[in-house]
Amino acid sequence: MMNLFVLQLLNGVQLGVLLFLIAAGLTLVFGIMDVINLAHGVLYMVGAYLIATFAAATGSFWWGFLLMLPAAVLVGLILEFVVMRRLYARSHLDQVLATFGLVMIATEAVKIIWGTAPLSVPMPDVFSGSIPLMGPLKYPVYRIAIIVAGLAVGLGLFVMVNYTRVGMLLRAGATNRSTVSALGVDINRLFAVVFTLGAVLACLAGALVAPILSVDTGMGESVLILTFVVVVIGGIGSVKGAFLGALLVAVVDTVGGVFGPIWLREIMDPAAAGQTGRVLAPMLVYILMAVILSVKPAGLFGRTA
Amino acid sequence: MTSLTVRNLTKSFGALKVTDDVSLAVEPGEIHAIIGPNGAGKTTLISQLSGQLGSDGGSVSLGDRDITRLSMPDRVKLGLARSFQITSVLPGFTTLENVALAVQAREGSSFRFFGTVAREEALNRAALKALAEAGLDHRADVLAKSLSHGEHRRLELAIALATEPSVLLLDEPLAGVGGEDAETFVANLQRLKGRFTMVLIEHDMDAVFQLADRVSVLVYGRIIATGTPQAIRSDPQVRAAYLGEEEEAA
Amino acid sequence: QDVPAGASDDVLKIGLVYTLSGPPAALGEQARDGFLLAAEKIGELGGMKTEIIIVDDEGKPDLAAQKANELVLRDNVDFVVGPIFSNILMAIVQPVTSTGTVLISTNAGTSTLAGEACNPNFYTTSYQNDQNHEVMGAYAQAQGYNNVFLMTPNYQAGKDSQAGFKNSYKGGTAGEIYTELGQLDFSSELAQIAAFQPDAVFTFMPGGMGVNLVKQYSQAGLSGIPFLSAFTVDETTLPATQDAAVGMLGGANWAPDMDNAANKEFVDGYIAKYGAVPGTYAMQAYDAAQLINSAVAKVGGDLTDRAALHAAIKEADFDSPRGDFSFGKNNFPIQDFYLVEAVKREDGMYGTSVKEKIFDDYVDNYADQCKM
Amino acid sequence: MLDVNGLEAGYGDSQILFGIDFRVREGEVVTLLGRNGMGKTTTIKSIFGLVKPRAGSVKIGGKNLTGADPHRIALAGLGYVPEGRQIFPTLNVEENLRATARPGKWTLQRIYDLFPRLHERRRNMGNQLSGGEQQMLAIGRALMTNPQLVVLDEATEGLAPLIRADIWACLERLKQEGEAILVIDKNVDALTRFADRHVVVEKGRVVWTGSTPELLASPQVKDRFLHV
Amino acid sequence: MSDATATLTAPRRALTGRLKAALVLFVLFALMPPLAAALNDPFYVLIGTRILAFAIAAMALDLILGYGAMVSFGHAAYLGFGTYAVAILASWGVNDLVLQILAAIAISAIFALVTGAISLRTKGVYFIMITLAFGQMAFFFFISLSAYGGDDGVALMQRSTVLGMDLLKSDFGLYYTTLAILVALFVLCHRIVGSRFGRVLTGIRENPTRMEAIGYSPFRYQLTAFVISGCITAVAGVMLANQAQFVSPAFMSWHRSGELIVMVVLGGVGTLAGPIAGAVAALLLEEWLGALSEHWKLFFGVFLVLMVLFSPRGITGLLEKAGIARRQE
Numbered sequence A: 001m002m003n004l005f006v007l008q009l010l011n012g013v014q015l016g017v018l019l020f021l022i023a024a025g026l027t028l029v030f031g032i033m034d035v036i037n038l039a040h041g042v043l044y045m046v047g048a049y050l051i052a053t054f055a056a057a058t059g060s061f062w063w064g065f066l067l068m069l070p071a072a073v074l075v076g077l078i079l080e081f082v083v084m085r086r087l088y089a090r091s092h093l094d095q096v097l098a099t100f101g102l103v104m105i106a107t108e109a110v111k112i113i114w115g116t117a118p119l120s121v122p123m124p125d126v127f128s129g130s131i132p133l134m135g136p137l138k139y140p141v142y143r144i145a146i147i148v149a150g151l152a153v154g155l156g157l158f159v160m161v162n163y164t165r166v167g168m169l170l171r172a173g174a175t176n177r178s179t180v181s182a183l184g185v186d187i188n189r190l191f192a193v194v195f196t197l198g199a200v201l202a203c204l205a206g207a208l209v210a211p212i213l214s215v216d217t218g219m220g221e222s223v224l225i226l227t228f229v230v231v232v233i234g235g236i237g238s239v240k241g242a243f244l245g246a247l248l249v250a251v252v253d254t255v256g257g258v259f260g261p262i263w264l265r266e267i268m269d270p271a272a273a274g275q276t277g278r279v280l281a282p283m284l285v286y287i288l289m290a291v292i293l294s295v296k297p298a299g300l301f302g303r304t305a
Numbered sequence B: 001m002t003s004l005t006v007r008n009l010t011k012s013f014g015a016l017k018v019t020d021d022v023s024l025a026v027e028p029g030e031i032h033a034i035i036g037p038n039g040a041g042k043t044t045l046i047s048q049l050s051g052q053l054g055s056d057g058g059s060v061s062l063g064d065r066d067i068t069r070l071s072m073p074d075r076v077k078l079g080l081a082r083s084f085q086i087t088s089v090l091p092g093f094t095t096l097e098n099v100a101l102a103v104q105a106r107e108g109s110s111f112r113f114f115g116t117v118a119r120e121e122a123l124n125r126a127a128l129k130a131l132a133e134a135g136l137d138h139r140a141d142v143l144a145k146s147l148s149h150g151e152h153r154r155l156e157l158a159i160a161l162a163t164e165p166s167v168l169l170l171d172e173p174l175a176g177v178g179g180e181d182a183e184t185f186v187a188n189l190q191r192l193k194g195r196f197t198m199v200l201i202e203h204d205m206d207a208v209f210q211l212a213d214r215v216s217v218l219v220y221g222r223i224i225a226t227g228t229p230q231a232i233r234s235d236p237q238v239r240a241a242y243l244g245e246e247e248e249a250a
Numbered sequence C: 001q002d003v004p005a006g007a008s009d010d011v012l013k014i015g016l017v018y019t020l021s022g023p024p025a026a027l028g029e030q031a032r033d034g035f036l037l038a039a040e041k042i043g044e045l046g047g048m049k050t051e052i053i054i055v056d057d058e059g060k061p062d063l064a065a066q067k068a069n070e071l072v073l074r075d076n077v078d079f080v081v082g083p084i085f086s087n088i089l090m091a092i093v094q095p096v097t098s099t100g101t102v103l104i105s106t107n108a109g110t111s112t113l114a115g116e117a118c119n120p121n122f123y124t125t126s127y128q129n130d131q132n133h134e135v136m137g138a139y140a141q142a143q144g145y146n147n148v149f150l151m152t153p154n155y156q157a158g159k160d161s162q163a164g165f166k167n168s169y170k171g172g173t174a175g176e177i178y179t180e181l182g183q184l185d186f187s188s189e190l191a192q193i194a195a196f197q198p199d200a201v202f203t204f205m206p207g208g209m210g211v212n213l214v215k216q217y218s219q220a221g222l223s224g225i226p227f228l229s230a231f232t233v234d235e236t237t238l239p240a241t242q243d244a245a246v247g248m249l250g251g252a253n254w255a256p257d258m259d260n261a262a263n264k265e266f267v268d269g270y271i272a273k274y275g276a277v278p279g280t281y282a283m284q285a286y287d288a289a290q291l292i293n294s295a296v297a298k299v300g301g302d303l304t305d306r307a308a309l310h311a312a313i314k315e316a317d318f319d320s321p322r323g324d325f326s327f328g329k330n331n332f333p334i335q336d337f338y339l340v341e342a343v344k345r346e347d348g349m350y351g352t353s354v355k356e357k358i359f360d361d362y363v364d365n366y367a368d369q370c371k372m
Numbered sequence D: 001m002l003d004v005n006g007l008e009a010g011y012g013d014s015q016i017l018f019g020i021d022f023r024v025r026e027g028e029v030v031t032l033l034g035r036n037g038m039g040k041t042t043t044i045k046s047i048f049g050l051v052k053p054r055a056g057s058v059k060i061g062g063k064n065l066t067g068a069d070p071h072r073i074a075l076a077g078l079g080y081v082p083e084g085r086q087i088f089p090t091l092n093v094e095e096n097l098r099a100t101a102r103p104g105k106w107t108l109q110r111i112y113d114l115f116p117r118l119h120e121r122r123r124n125m126g127n128q129l130s131g132g133e134q135q136m137l138a139i140g141r142a143l144m145t146n147p148q149l150v151v152l153d154e155a156t157e158g159l160a161p162l163i164r165a166d167i168w169a170c171l172e173r174l175k176q177e178g179e180a181i182l183v184i185d186k187n188v189d190a191l192t193r194f195a196d197r198h199v200v201v202e203k204g205r206v207v208w209t210g211s212t213p214e215l216l217a218s219p220q221v222k223d224r225f226l227h228v
Numbered sequence E: 001m002s003d004a005t006a007t008l009t010a011p012r013r014a015l016t017g018r019l020k021a022a023l024v025l026f027v028l029f030a031l032m033p034p035l036a037a038a039l040n041d042p043f044y045v046l047i048g049t050r051i052l053a054f055a056i057a058a059m060a061l062d063l064i065l066g067y068g069a070m071v072s073f074g075h076a077a078y079l080g081f082g083t084y085a086v087a088i089l090a091s092w093g094v095n096d097l098v099l100q101i102l103a104a105i106a107i108s109a110i111f112a113l114v115t116g117a118i119s120l121r122t123k124g125v126y127f128i129m130i131t132l133a134f135g136q137m138a139f140f141f142f143i144s145l146s147a148y149g150g151d152d153g154v155a156l157m158q159r160s161t162v163l164g165m166d167l168l169k170s171d172f173g174l175y176y177t178t179l180a181i182l183v184a185l186f187v188l189c190h191r192i193v194g195s196r197f198g199r200v201l202t203g204i205r206e207n208p209t210r211m212e213a214i215g216y217s218p219f220r221y222q223l224t225a226f227v228i229s230g231c232i233t234a235v236a237g238v239m240l241a242n243q244a245q246f247v248s249p250a251f252m253s254w255h256r257s258g259e260l261i262v263m264v265v266l267g268g269v270g271t272l273a274g275p276i277a278g279a280v281a282a283l284l285l286e287e288w289l290g291a292l293s294e295h296w297k298l299f300f301g302v303f304l305v306l307m308v309l310f311s312p313r314g315i316t317g318l319l320e321k322a323g324i325a326r327r328q329e
C-alpha cells in the first residue's frame, strides 16, 4: 500500500510537470502579459499536428521536431500580427470573444487540413524503452525526457520573468502600456516577441506530448481549462505558482482519485463510499481550486493588487 | 468628549512598523492637521482610522463608541468618512453621479430595486451642492474619467463632503489643485470648519498653518509633537525632520 | 398510427444526424460515409428519388433535439438515421418518433429503448450497448480468468459497460475503477495495473482517451497483460495507435476482414472511396441505407401505409456485411458476436480481424421487457 | 531641443488644445503654467505621442516627430515623469528603476543617493509605497533613462517640503549640467528661482510667454501664479 | 441650479433610446410566429423558443457581468437547475410550470447564495475560475445522477401545464409564454439597473474601494445581484427543458457557460437588450451557417474575430454607430 502511494505520488509529480509544460506558455501570455488567449489550447494542438506531419513526411521524430519549431514561430507571428496585437489594450472579455473565435477557426482549419481521425507520432528510438522501478513497475524513458524538458522550460521562464529586463518590462507593460512606451520601450515589438514565444511554447508542449497522447482535434480543448486552473491556483503572474499549481493539481487528481475511495471507506459503508467517490472524483480538481481560492483569493503566490 | 480618540494604534507591514503606538485626541469641530515626511505612515494611519486597513494593536473610538472592529462601510455609516490621496473615483460615472452615490449612501436604503435613481431630484440637488463646494459644479455631466488631474482632486473632495460625516479624514486634498484655486479651496474648508471635525493631511504648509487648530507631526510612525501651528512651526525637531529651510524663506 | 407529413410526396427524404464536429467527429464521419457509400451504390433508394440531409449535432443533445425537429417538421423527412451517442439518441427519440417518422439508430443502443421504452418507430442496425461488453466478459470467462482489472470512464456508459462485462463474467476482479472523462494521462492507473498484475485488463475508452491509454499501455511495458476492450481499439483509433495496439482484443458484431461477398463489396468500396479502413460505425450505417432501400422497395414507394412499411422493415431483407441479420421483437438486431484482434493488414493499414465467434444469434437482455 | 508649433489635440469628440506654440532650447528650463483643466497635461501627452496631435508639429532636436510612437520620442532624448506617478505596481522599487533604464550618467546608485528613502524601500512593490515615495520613484525612473530633456508633470505633488526642496536643488543641478527641463508645477515661486522662461496655457492656447524677470514684472500673471 | 434640470433629463433620454431598441426586438419576436406560419415554416417557432430561452439566460448573465463586473463562468449550472427542476418534478407527477419555476428558483437561490458568498471573496479572473469550479461541480453531480439517466439524460414525455391549462402544448403557446416571460424579466432587470440598487452595483463595478469609503459594503449588493441573476437563468432553464423535451447534464457544461458569455459580449456588455440580440445572432448564425456549410464554425469564428476588432461594443456598438440605438452615459 505504502509503495503504491509513493508510486502514485511520483506519477502525480510527473503528470504535474507535463501539465506545467502545457501551461508554461499560458503563464507567460496570460499570467504575465495579462492577455487571455483561449487559443492557447489550439496552439498546443497545432504543435502536435505539425510534428505529426513533419515526422511522417521525413520519417523521423527529430526532423519533425526541428521543422516544427520554425513553423510554430511563423504561426505565432502571424497570429500576433493579424489579431492579437489589436487585443492587448482591450478588456479581458473582448479577448475572450476574439480568441474564442480563433479557437473555432483553428479547430475547423485543422479538421479541414488533417481530417478528424487521430494521428500518430512515432516515439524517438532513443527514448522508447522503459527503465525498471521497484518490483514489476517500469518507467518509460520518454516520460523522463518530458520531465526534464518541463523543468528546463520552467527554469528558463522563471529566470526570464524574474531576473531579466524583458520580464520586468512585460510585467510593467501588462499594467501600464503607455507609460512603458513613453519611457522609451517599444512595447509593441516586445509583446509581439513574447506572444510568439508563448505560442512556440504551446506548440512545443504539443509536439513533446504527441508520442504519448492522442493527436486529435479535441486535444487543445481538453487541456485548456486545466491549464487555466493551474495558472489560477498558483496565482496569476507567478511562474513558481504555476509550477506548484500544476504539481498540486496533478497530485490531488492522481492520489485523490486512487486513494480517495479507500479513505472514504474508512468513514462510511463501502457502497456509499464507492458512490460518493465516483461523484467526487471528477470534481477533485475543481474542489481543490474552489478551496484554494476561497482561502487565498489571489491564488497561492498571487499578488493582491 | 473628544470626537475621535486614537489609542496606541500600531500597524506593521512585515518587519516595517508603519504606525507605532499612535495616540491622538481630536476635539469636536477642530481641524487637526497631521504632517510628516513621506512614508511616515500618515496615509496608513488614515486607512486604519477609516477601517480600510486592520490594526495590529490599539483602539479607535468615534465619540464614545469603540469602532476598532468595524468595517469601513460601517464606520462611514457612523459618520467617519475619508478622502484618498491617490484619487479614487468611479471613472465611468459622471461627476454628478459620483457624488449622488455618496448622498444616497448617507440616506441609507439602497436595497431599492425600483424607481429610477437618475430622476431622484433630492439626490441630485444635494450632490450638486457638494460639487459646488468643491468648485466643480460646472463639470457635473462630464464622465469622471475625462476630468483633468486637478478636477479629479476636487471630485475626490466633493464625494467626501457629500457623505456629510461628523468626522472627515482628508488625505492631501490640496495636492494637484493649482495656485489661485488652492486659495479658494482653503477658504471653502475654512467655511466648513465647525460643521465637521476634520483630520487633515497636507504637505502644503500654507494651507496647514492657515487652517489647522492643532498640528501633530508623525515621523517614522510615531507622533513626535502635537501643538498649535505656531508652536510646531518653530519646533526645531520638526524643522529638521520635515519642514527644512523652505518654510523659512516663505 | 400517425402518418408523417412527408410520407405522401414522391421523394424519399432521409435525415442523417451525426456528430460531425469536435473530437468524436471521426466516428460521425465514418457513419455518414458508410451511409453515403451505400446510397451512392444503390442510387435511388427503394426506387424513389432520394434526398439526404446531413446535420451535425455537435455532440449537444438539446441542439440535436432541435435539429431532429427541424428534420421532421420542416424538411418532412421519411427516415431519420443516426446518431453516434446515447445521450443524443435520448434527445431525438421523442421528437422524431412522436410524429410517426422512423428513426434508425446506427450506433447508440440504449437499454431503455431496448426494454421498457421500446418504440415501434425506432429500429437499430447496431446492437444493444451492453452486448460488446458481454462478449468480452464471456471471453474472459471462457479463458478462465479470475482476476480481471476493470477500468472505464466515470459516466453512464462507463458504468453500463462494467455491468455488461460482469453480466457474462463471473470471475473475480483485481480492481474496478472509474477514470475521469477525457483523462489524458493514465500513468497512475497503469501503475496500479503493474502492481496488481491481473490476468487481463478490460476497458472501454472511446476516442482520444483510448488512443492515449493504448499508447501508454505499451510504453509502460504492460503488453504482456491481455488487453480486452470495446470501442477502444477499432478502425477509428488504429490510425493513431498503430503498432501499439496490435494484438489487443475487442468484441464486435463484425470486422472488415469477414469473408463474404457483401462485406468485400463494402470494405473495398469504402477503402477505394475514402482511403481508410471502415469500422463498425460505417458498416452499421451502410446497413441502415440497405435496410431503407429494401423496405421502401417492398412497399413500392408507398410510405403512407405504415403497417406495410413497418412489416417490410422488420423483414430486414438485405445482405449485411456481417452475415446473419434479423430484428428481434424490440427492433434490435439478432446477430452474431465475435472476438476481434487489432492487426496490421496486408495493405499496410491497420484494422480489426475476427478471431473467434463468441455468441451466435445473440438476443439482448432487455428484449423481454419490451411490450411490443 | 524641443519645438512645438500650432499643436492641436483632444479626446474623442472634444478638442482640448487649439494651437500650442513654444520651444525649449538646449539647457533651458521652461515651465508650463495654467489652472486645472487648461490643457497642460494634454500638451505633454501630445508631445509624447500618447495623444495623437490633430494638427501642428513637434520637433525634437530638429527632427519632426509629430505623433510618432511614444518610444521613439523618448529615445530621441525625452524623459517623462507622468502626472499621477504611474508607478508599475507589480514591480518592486529597484525593478521600476531598472526596467526602462538606459545607460548614462544616472545610475541606480545616484538615484539612491538622491532619494535615500527609495534605497530603504527598494524591495517594496510599487503599489506598496507611500504617495511621496511613488513620486520619488517616478522621478528616479525618468532620470534613469538619461534624457537630454526631462519633462515633469506635477512631479512634486505630495512631497514633503524637505524633499521638495531636494527636488528643486536636483533640478538646478541638472540645469547646471546642461540638461533641458520642461516642468509643470504649482509651486511657481520655487520655479522662478531657476526657470528661464514660462509658458501660460489657458483653454488650450498659449496666452503668455516670457522670461522669469518678465513674469515677475507682469502684474496680472504674477498675481495669478505667485502668492508672495 | 439651472444646470440641475438639464442633468435630470439627460439620462432619461438616453434610456429611452435603449428601451426603444428592446421594444423593436420584442415586436419582431411577437411577429415571428405568424410570419413563420404564413411562410409555411411553423418549425421556426420551436427554434424561436430556444432562442428566447437563451436570451433570458444571456440577459440574466449580463445583469451581473455587465453591471456588476462579475463574470460568471458557471452560469450554465442554473440553466441545468431549471431543466432538472422540470424533469425531477415531472417524474414525481408535478407538471405545473409555476411550481417548477418556483422550485428552480428556490434551488438556484440557495446554490447562488452559497457559491456566490464564497466566490465573491475573489475578483477578476479568479472569480471567473471559481464560478467555473462550482459550475463544474454541479455538472458532475448531475452526471452521476443515475436515477435521471446520468450523462444520457432523460426525455420528457410532455410539456408542463400552466395552472392546470395545457397552454404549452402547442408550439405557439410555448413560444408566446416564453416571450411573455422574457419581456417581464427584461422589464424587471431594466428597473433594477436603473434603481438605487442598480447604481450601487454599477458603482461597485467601477471602484469597490471608493464605494466602501462612502459606506457601501460591496459584498451584500453583489451577492444579491448574483442570486437574482442565477434565479432568472433558472427560469430560462425551465423553458428550455420544455422546448427540448429533454434534459441532460450537457445543458450545464462549461461550454454552455462560455456560450452565454459569448452571447453577452457579442451583443454588448452592460446593455440588457444587447445580450438578447446577442443570443439571437449567435443561435441564428449557427443555424444558417450550419445549413450552408459543414465548416460553418470557421465562418462563425471569423465573424466573432471581426466583431471584436471592428465593433468593440458588440452588436449594440454597431447599432450605435448606425445611430439606431443611443449610447447610454
Ligand SMILES: Nc1ncnc2c1ncn2[C@@H]1O[C@H](COP(=O)(O)OP(=O)(O)OP(=O)(O)O)[C@@H](O)[C@H]1O
Pocket: B145, B146, B147, B148, B149, B150, B151, B176, B178, D011, D016, D034, D035, D036, D037, D038, D039, D040, D041, D042, D043, D083
Ligand atoms: N482622458 C480624457 N478624456 C476626455 N477628456 C479629457 C481626458 N483627460 C483630460 N481631459 C480633459 O481635457 C482638458 C485638459 O486636461 P489636462 O489634463 O490637459 O489639464 P491640465 O492643464 O493638466 O490640468 P491639471 O492641472 O488639473 O492637471 C480637461 O478639461 C479635461 O477634462
Ligand SMILES: Nc1ncnc2c1ncn2[C@@H]1O[C@H](COP(=O)(O)OP(=O)(O)OP(=O)(O)O)[C@@H](O)[C@H]1O
Pocket: B013, B016, B018, B036, B037, B038, B039, B040, B041, B042, B043, B044, B045, B085, D121, D124, D127, D128, D129, D130, D131, D132, D133, D158
Ligand atoms: N501594503 C504595504 N506593504 C508594505 N509596505 C507598505 C504598504 N503600504 C505602505 N507601506 C509602507 O509604509 C510606509 C508608510 O506609508 P504611508 O502611505 O502611510 O506614508 P505617508 O505618510 O502617507 O507618506 P506620503 O506623505 O508620502 O503619502 C511607507 O514606507 C510605505 O512604503
Ligand SMILES: [Mg+2]
Pocket: B042, B043, B044, B085, D130, D131, D132
Ligand atoms: Mg500618504
Ligand SMILES: [Mg+2]
Pocket: B148, B149, B150, D040, D041, D042, D083, D153
Ligand atoms: Mg495635468
